[in-house]
Amino acid sequence: MDKKNKLDYNLFLRLLAYFKPYKLEFSFGFIITFISAGTALLAPFITKYTIDEYITNQALTNEDRLDGVALMLVAFLGALLLDFYLRFLKGYITGKLGQKAIRDLRIDVFKHFQKLSLKYYDTNPIGKLMTRVTNDIEALNSMFTQGVVTIFGDIFMILGIVISLVLINAQMAFWTFSVLPILFIISMIFRVNVRKNLTKVRALVAQLNAFMQEHITGMHIVKVFNQEKENINEFEALNLKHTKSWIHNVKLYSIYFPAVELVSASAIALIIWNAGIQIQDGAATYGTIVLFVQMAQMFFRPISDLSEKYNIIQSAMAASERVFEVFDTQADIQNSHNPKQPKTLSGKIEFKNVWFSYKSTPESDDDYVLKDVSFTVQPGETIAIVGHTGAGKSTIINLISRFYDIHKGQILVDDVDVKEWEITTLRRFIGIVLQDIYLFSGSVYENIGLNAEHISKEAIEDACKSVNADPFIRNLPEGYDTKIKERGGILSTGQKQLLSFARAIVFNPSLLILDEATSSIDTETEQLIQTAMETMMENRTSIVIAHRLSTIQNADQIIVMHHGIVREMGKHQELLQEKGLYYKLYQLQYKEQEV
Numbered sequence: 001m002d003k004k005n006k007l008d009y010n011l012f013l014r015l016l017a018y019f020k021p022y023k024l025e026f027s028f029g030f031i032i033t034f035i036s037a038g039t040a041l042l043a044p045f046i047t048k049y050t051i052d053e054y055i056t057n058q059a060l061t062n063e064d065r066l067d068g069v070a071l072m073l074v075a076f077l078g079a080l081l082l083d084f085y086l087r088f089l090k091g092y093i094t095g096k097l098g099q100k101a102i103r104d105l106r107i108d109v110f111k112h113f114q115k116l117s118l119k120y121y122d123t124n125p126i127g128k129l130m131t132r133v134t135n136d137i138e139a140l141n142s143m144f145t146q147g148v149v150t151i152f153g154d155i156f157m158i159l160g161i162v163i164s165l166v167l168i169n170a171q172m173a174f175w176t177f178s179v180l181p182i183l184f185i186i187s188m189i190f191r192v193n194v195r196k197n198l199t200k201v202r203a204l205v206a207q208l209n210a211f212m213q214e215h216i217t218g219m220h221i222v223k224v225f226n227q228e229k230e231n232i233n234e235f236e237a238l239n240l241k242h243t244k245s246w247i248h249n250v251k252l253y254s255i256y257f258p259a260v261e262l263v264s265a266s267a268i269a270l271i272i273w274n275a276g277i278q279i280q281d282g283a284a285t286y287g288t289i290v291l292f293v294q295m296a297q298m299f300f301r302p303i304s305d306l307s308e309k310y311n312i313i314q315s316a317m318a319a320s321e322r323v324f325e326v327f328d329t330q331a332d333i334q335n336s337h338n339p340k341q342p343k344t345l346s347g348k349i350e351f352k353n354v355w356f357s358y359k360s361t362p363e364s365d366d367d368y369v370l371k372d373v374s375f376t377v378q379p380g381e382t383i384a385i386v387g388h389t390g391a392g393k394s395t396i397i398n399l400i401s402r403f404y405d406i407h408k409g410q411i412l413v414d415d416v417d418v419k420e421w422e423i424t425t426l427r428r429f430i431g432i433v434l435q436d437i438y439l440f441s442g443s444v445y446e447n448i449g450l451n452a453e454h455i456s457k458e459a460i461e462d463a464c465k466s467v468n469a470d471p472f473i474r475n476l477p478e479g480y481d482t483k484i485k486e487r488g489g490i491l492s493t494g495q496k497q498l499l500s501f502a503r504a505i506v507f508n509p510s511l512l513i514l515d516e517a518t519s520s521i522d523t524e525t526e527q528l529i530q531t532a533m534e535t536m537m538e539n540r541t542s543i544v545i546a547h548r549l550s551t552i553q554n555a556d557q558i559i560v561m562h563h564g565i566v567r568e569m570g571k572h573q574e575l576l577q578e579k580g581l582y583y584k585l586y587q588l589q590y591k592e593q594e595v
Helices: 003-039 042-055 064-113 118-122 126-146 150-168 169-176 180-215 219-226 228-281 287-325 395-399 422-428 443-449 457-466 468-474 493-506 523-537 571-576 581-592
Strands: 349-356 369-375 383-385 410-413 428-434 511-515 539-543 558-564 565-570
Touching: 003 064, 003 126, 003 150, 003 565, 042 064, 042 287, 042 457, 064 126, 064 150, 064 169, 064 287, 118 169, 126 180, 150 169, 150 287, 169 228, 169 287, 180 219, 180 228, 180 287, 180 349, 219 228, 349 395, 349 523, 369 395, 369 410, 369 565, 369 581, 395 410, 395 511, 395 539, 422 428, 422 523, 428 493, 443 457, 457 493, 493 523, 558 571, 558 581, 565 571, 565 581, 571 581
Parallel strands: 383 539, 383 558, 428 511, 511 539
Antiparallel strands: 349 369, 349 410, 558 565
């Protein structure tokens, strides 16, 4: 078994595992499929019996002949109705079973996405990940509902036809099956080309989804820089590749199915030719000829279906490889063997000679975002971190929350290495307000409480009042029940900032982190939340990444970062007196305000 076949086999077994909780339904569907394959063969045998025993039987009177034919007609209709019912039952059971398995798979994929670390999302486009949950799982849906169980029905029918024809007339059966090598060659060429083409199609679908997601999300930038035409041209080029790949797929099918029909017609021609000889010799009856013609047609139909199902399965295999690639990706951030789960957090934070790079294997000091960073925050203190863009300020808060792991040094939270903390416990104690605020589609209540069961509407309203967000929320069309569109399109930047403040404090964190929280807020809104910020930070350890230095003058300690290095530390007045980097930053902002 070559590597590719082994891979497909392992993937297939992993997919079949999703039927394990539904063993009874799967077994019932399998039995119905087996019986349905048998009942489908009844009609040709009834036809043969009718022709040989009644229509061509000269020993019978016309009345007996008509009575016999009428009886066989009833039997024939009964066989058709039974076949119809079993086909319906098989389709319903397998379809329902497939939907249940797909539901479980889709949930598992989404759950796994929740476990993966931020590093994974840094390196994988959202459109590509969306393709995994939508297009790829939809390809698996086709296999689960049309391929896994029903493929056995085709196999059972083929075996039943082969055994029946050989037992009835081995010579005619030989001529019927003599065209199979030709059909086998045609099918092999078809399968190889379809598989190769479908892999290309799936890759192009992922590219299309990624392109659409990126450019719809960034539509504001597209319009600002008048890039609509360029975007359309790029999308058309990508879409043309996808179209050409599908057209090639259509071409393959357009050639294959007529070829199968031609082979089938050739087999029927051979049957009739051989039957003419055997009838003269008395070795075959007219009923046998009709049965062979009917069964030959039935024989090549499931072979065509198997090729179609092979296409479905190959498409599903390509899709499952990408889906299970997600499952096989382990989160970079894992709990230790015996993680700490304290019930409280006092808020002491200590960085000891911390080195960090967003590259997995940094090759030189230039690759590090933080270089030998050390500082201590005592419980209840407020520290501010300032510096130019790219100095490493936001990276520090990502490391405190353990969104990433450091390369060298140590980070302690309440004198416990951050790697020893149970991850969800650690993050439960931390409240973060980011500069780039994300709001979900849903009500104001849902965006602030995030559907947490332990947070009441009253608690949400109290949090909004504490940050002065309550007045503007009450003025919305439906107040707190107002539906906010994706990313908060109906709200101003300042209003979204206020909601993010309420979201942070409603969870009552012990450690509060504000990442450029007032950088996008106008002066009037800043004055509204300045008092709220002081209330929020009271009795909490607070880390403020500041853009406006005027907002951090009362901080217990200010850390000045430059190119990932701690350059200065001290209080506002102390740093001004040193006339170093902080002094230059302050003077620069002071001049900007004067202008």
